[in-house]
Amino acid sequence: MGIVHGDLMTLNIGPQHPSTHGVLRLKVKTDGEIISEVEPYIGYLHRCFEKHCENVTYDQVIPYTDRCDYIASMNNNFGYAVAVEELMKIKVPERVEYIRVIVAELNRIASHLLALGTFGLDVGAFTPFLYMFRDRERILDIFEVLCGARLLYNYIWVGGVSHDFPKEFVKIVYSFLDYFEPKIKEYNEILTYNKIFIERTADVGVMPPEVAISYGVSGPNLRGSGVQWDIRKNETYSIYEKFDFDIPVGSGIMGTVGDCWDRYYVRMQEMPQSAKIIRQALKAIPEGNVHQALPKKIRPPKGFIYKRTESPRGDLAYYIVSDGSPIPFRLKMRSPAFTALSVLGEISQGWMMSDVIAILGSLDIVLGEIDR
């Protein structure tokens, strides 16, 4: 971009910095104010998730999956439970499937609210952050009613869930949805169509679909680039095929397809879709015993499985190899944020320092899941 090239300056962002969403260090080489190279250094939160899993039983892995992506713990539990169930060929009761979809979609809304709020914060909008945290708080309260925990739930187990819905729970969720759905308009007014916000994000950090696919980027980031890919629809699991919902993709309304604004807007449009799924599920939820299919001892037969699910950040996959014992022989977690961060160096070249922060915010990474 720059015509006159000066000496490159090396600059460190992080590991402790509010805009890095955790403990991430970016080594940035700048030519004046133009970025010529960004190299992420990760591993500050590495806790040997995979080694740990080789030492504990299958059910003891679940609390650790909570702690990988601590923003969307339900979805992590869900993905793990689905993978082990498929390995063991367990069929869970209908009620459990509905409960799981409801809590996973609620958690998706909470996760997106946090992602959008902090993204606004990164580019200098403080108020929307408070609005979104206010509403996220209500979802956390709902989860507290459900299982006592606000962030790390350990709720979805292999073969079932830990508790059935408490009394009046359906009513609470309905009242939340009635409260939440009109709020989307409020967010749009305060942030989405804010002129400064558009200036800061539209046309910035464009990620073409080929680049996104080559880097394994998935979820809302990939859809922001205009690729219609959602595991809930394309490789459906659990009971997602029963629900009617759309997959929003980026279309470059404010700038180019695949810019920061598109990634932001895909998340914004996904929240009402999640609400739609929850409404359908609440309506159709059958009666049943949620502990009926819980296995006494989880001991999958010899074999392996690679199972993908759609977490709020993208394709969350577990590769599990069982040797027939109650302890996983090998468990690998394919984390969507890991692949999303790897693309940062590619798409932030040629932008200004402040744009790198915007691009990083739009990728919605969680370091707990990257480092595992």
Added chain:
Amino acid sequence: MSEDQDKYIAEVVEKALRGDMDAINNIEDRVTRSKAKAALIKAKRLSKTAAAEAAPAEETAQTDTTPTEKSLNQKVAESLEKKFSGSIDSEDVNEHIQLNGKNWFEIAQYLKDNPDLLFDSLQCITGFDFGEGEALEVRYNLHSMTHYHAIEIRIKTDRNDPKVPSVEQVWRIGDWFERETYDMYGIVFEGHHNMTRILCPEDWEGWPLRKDYETQETYHGIIVPKVKEGWE
């Protein structure tokens, strides 16, 4: 390893060979159990009586594979055999395709570009250790965003000198996935531009996810805590 432990392991391995896997699985001590498992694998290899069960997991695995998936794997295997003869290691291609690593870069390029296959997305690279003294393996899960199909490729490599050609230039995400596999298993991906550790510190010793890994005692003068025994 003390002599008592040796004796104990020999006993449980005897039992397991007679079909009582619980003898091993119920060992309280984590280290002893993994050692016993490794010994069991060796014993099986030697006796060759249970050749099919040699590896702890996969070979005998029975998972449901739909007919379409089977035909895809066979199709890929056939076209690879035609184009790169001698690159496929195993006849059995129902669940995965076992390559020997020769020409892997060219094969990867072919899998990505062939209009019938178009595996444009590398989903995951998983390192794998069969146990103490056994081979290491790299497993690639490929997916096509055009045809919506997926395959699994596996490449075995020697434990003492693990080397696999890098596919970083084919799928860009290979860069980080390969670094992660190197970090955890010490498998060197030849042709990678920056083969360094990614999650562990640069000067960490050993390959943590190998089955025979033992934690270093100190790191920069700080004592590395040992795994607590009997925490299961």
